[in-house]
Amino acid sequence: MKHYIDWRKVKKPLEFENITVEIGFGSGDFLIKMAKENPEEIFFGIEKSWIPVNKLLKKCSSHSINNVFCTKLDAYWAIQLLFKDKAIKKIFMNYPDPWFKKSHAERRLTKMENLYLYAKKLISSGEVKIRTDDYSFVEFTLQEAAFLNCFSINVSNPSIDEPLTKYEKRWLSMGKNIWDIVLKKEKEPITLKISEIKEVTELYPVKVSADIVDVELIANKEFKIEDALYIKCFSVWERGQDYALEVLLSENEFLQSFIVTVKKKNDYFIIDVSKFSEVLKTEGIQKALKFLGKIIGKEKL
Incomplete structure (x- = not known):
């Protein structure tokens, strides 16, 4: 090692x-x-x-x-x-x-x-x-x-x-x-509720069922996904119908910065973490991808 x-x-x-x-x-x-x-x-x-x-x-x-x-x-x-x-x-x-x-x-x-x-x-x-x-x-x-x-x-x-x-x-x-x-x-401590994060084995890309997505709906904006889970999105890079943007995710105050990609696939889009981003795979990231996918696909949250 x-x-x-x-x-x-x-x-x-x-x-x-x-x-x-x-x-x-x-x-x-x-x-x-x-x-x-x-x-x-x-x-x-x-x-x-x-x-x-x-x-x-x-x-x-x-x-x-x-x-x-x-x-x-x-x-x-x-x-x-x-x-x-x-x-x-x-x-x-x-x-x-x-x-x-x-x-x-x-x-x-x-x-x-x-x-x-x-x-x-x-x-x-x-x-x-x-x-x-x-x-x-x-x-x-x-x-x-x-x-x-x-x-x-x-x-x-x-x-x-x-x-x-x-x-x-x-x-x-x-x-x-x-x-x-x-x-x-000297002994085990009294039970105390502490901040934790849950790691997952794999992160699955999210399918956005839409012919067109509006990535500007999330660019340079901050969202509360749920208690203690927040995401801040920055500028968007665009090439044709493929997009990429940098995001900062706060999950129980555990911070991770990474690139999210949105790519056109036939009659739908795939939103995922860029293969060039190294992240700790957590439940929070999976929830964030689903949340952003709904917004750019203009689904009701």
Whole structure:
């Protein structure tokens, strides 16, 4: 298996057991260090940008590391989609963005919904280890974790003789405090309703029974298909009676951007996801194709 895991293509969940995950691995040095010290174990990194992913892949190659894998995806969805329950032994977060404003709390990696998901994926006695320099983030995390009633909680000020990062060195020289939070899973969390998406094996094209379609009815417009399922359509490319347009789909806040094609076939049209678009096949995409097909075919919704 290659170091990079394309979450759209692999069979999910992955077969990894008892692995260590780092959320937001940055330069990748922490993962590389752990992998070198524990060559018999598997380590997995999650990032939202290609820049750190490419840095990590280069370091894996230059250091001949074979026990590190990574993906580029929001941590919540990566944890949910890629890992089996009770498959992770440790989750590390080194200086996650605290999202200082209360209005941004939903973006914090330690909000209750995320911690619930981490707990489900952790083995018994598995741990979430967080290092931060922001005490308000510590307080927020402890409050969210306590509600789930599944973790033992320990907070400490670590002694860092050799700072792991240039930021730690700078903060310590400024006299700033650093906190370590350890959330150890003692039992299963209370049941919590969380955002989920359902993957399907195949996406089937939608037949639009019409001699003529009006793609301009969906161009540069946004639609609510159902609760928590929205689609935004952009400009249309046209060639004869074939069309293509870029769309952005929000499915329980899981975002995917792809190209939708509308092609003439005899006395009907076919609306489908372009073969050049790589997507996670979900129920939401299938519903979106049917919804758009009805509009351009001028059917009643």
